Amino acid sequence: MIFMHIFSSLCVRTLTNRAHAIGDELAALFLLANVCLMVMPAAVRADETTGTARIELLHLWRTPGEQAALHVFRDALSDPSMAWFDTPVQGGATGVRKQLSDLLAAEAQPNIIQWIPSEELNQLFDLGVFRTVDTVDEDFADKLLPEIREVAETDGVLRVLPVGIHTYDFMAYNRQLFERLGIELPTSWESYLALGPLLAESGVPLLSVSDENWQLTAMYRTLMISEFSKEEVLSMARGEADLETYRNRFETTFEILFELRRFAAPDREDLRWEETVARVERGEALSILLGDYIVAAFDDPDKLICARSPQSSYIPWGFDSFVFTHVDDPVLLQGQTRFAKAASDIDNIVNYVMHKGGLPVISGVTPDQLDRCNADTLVAWQKRPLLWEGLLQGKNRIMAMNAVIVTIWRDETITPAQAAERVIDAMSRP
Template sequence: MKIRKLMGALCAAGLLCNMAAPVQAAEALSVLHWWTSGGESKAVGVLKDDMQKQGYSWKDFAVAGGAGAAAMTALKTQVISGNAPSAAQIKGPLIQDWAEQGVLAPIDSVAGDWKKSLPPQIDKIMRTDGHYVAAPFSVHRVNWLYINKAALDKAGGKVPTTWPEFFAVADKMKAAGLVPVAMGGQPWQDLTLWESVVLSQGADFYRKAIVDLDQKTLTSEKMIQVFDTVRKIESYFDQGRTGRDWNLATAMVINGKAGMQFMGDWAKGEFAGAGKKAGTDYICAAAPGTDKSYTFNVDSFVFFQQKGQKDATPGQLALAKTIMSPEFQEQFSLYKGSIPVRLGVSMSKFDDCAKKSYADEQMAISANTYVPSLSGSMAQPDAAAGAITDVVTKFMNSNQDSKSAVEALAKAAKTK
């Protein structure tokens, strides 16, 4: 009886009864992304750990494929079936496309200081109708050339800043028995190389051709020269590139089998994962002719409305807030090879490549040579980007002449 009275008293005080009540399950966050390589998976692991520490469970839905095409197909299937993820990795114009479908949840309540904390060119991509619907992780520079330091030393030690210098270095690497240029065999990788060559003709030329899709620029003699240069670069590939993932091409440079690779700075995460040091084991330089320009690629998460509600869930808001925190921005980019998208984050812990990326970014923003990457899905909607990619890939996997490729390019640019 005494025990019963004691239990009753505790229950009336709101103690024992509450303790015995069922514990509410933590909100599960289903997250779709394509970060599956070593450096990438380590970076997204930081976010997963942060969210779990906050009491949220993480349902990882990783879809392999560097450019995210497979992930976007999977996302469409999920949304159509009424099983939209809590968050999904999406870029550029596609953010607006999903927003127009009325399926995204605004996250304004945690975005109080974002406008002043983001570069203006990036801030506008994160919003639709004045509302934030996406949270950006980091900024990648796409127009990088990675060089194995030992291979460069054997080839004369001079980082190429022009195409003639590049071809001279490539010839020396080839004579030394190396694959001069490591290259994968996926369409987005073809486009990554091609757009850097376009950028080497100047940021204004790039903007007119790739952002404005100006027909006069697309059919110009300069564009024919772009395809001629790409064709010559191809002669330094190895025969095994078909179907090769980008990180496997990066590994060729890391282990000394190949001398150079054109790739965005996410490749730096692979070098870091292999214990390689910038300046000592490898060099990161702007692609020849592009040192004054910067093609940016921004990774973001958008937040989908969950069943029965239009507002963002507590977990989604916590996820967005965590992504934009200075602490997460720093740690994520240290693993990913990028630089923080949030302004004002200290660069003291970053390597020389990242510090150069940040300095070059600020210079490019001021000089109006800061342009969106086409291969990074930042410059054009899917239809136009896909049509242009098809032209470039066909050219790089056939004997098509440059003039015919330019004609096809101009036609592809009219795709809506």
């Protein structure tokens, strides 16, 4: 017993130090967590519920629209025997991972976590961080879109509970400005950028944008869609492609990026994404270029004109899901079981997407079951090549590229050729 207490204390200190030291290197942290948790006594909750089921959910949904989407599942579980506690965190998916690391170190991991899957998912299961989802109806996996099932299921067992797809080649325009100025929907970056001077005469910026790292890199990655095929992007990410052969196309993407900066709204330093969206809804900018999750931040989606980004040749996508942690408490286990039932209900999934934007993960949905923006996304999904962004996450070349985009954006003296050189140099380093 003395050894166990000493080792438990050592694990907590070590895990906490490692969590701050290695940042996103979660696999290494979770490997240590797995060893520690095998010998640590189960954590005792100070505020135990008297009900029969309890949900402790960690997620990244802070805005009212995102909260409304999450509450579709909460409301489906509303009864006296269910206790619901959810914790939204700052910092997006990275913030969720960091918070989970800290909770593991404190022996207080939640029983459910909102997760955006990538290739690292299987590693985390192999390390024992998450458990499989085995309490949904037997035919639920059969209802999933093939692209989702391929990622969510391993050896016939669901490892994540998927709920909604997001596409990232998405633009939204302020409908009132669009109609008042008599603008036609741009079909190329050239025609889109040509709107900049016209709007400047009216005192309206072309684009609402933030230089917050993840927003800016997401926007730049969307520019790449018009210059690089999905096969080329994958080859680039895997370290297979000769980057020098792409130099001219990198220059083209930076020519577009710098023109976007020229016509972008001012006061954009570290602007939260929901405020970036709000500027478009208020008519303070014509458009925004981010994923279709931005629909959740609009008070009135009818004020939008939704479209794909100009010259989009394929659709990059990811999906929202939930993962379950290993817990022994019967109350927490029952919470997982009941949550799985609610989050795998087809009507709940469609209702969730109506609030959150994007697409349901299930097959058989038709455009008339969705609102205008989501219906347009479904039509595009069915017609265009698809690229799961999870294949790019954690790849050294992609991370290196993302790391220099913000500094390039903020340096107004750099030329497109110099920017291309900087990106190629960063991506070429071991």
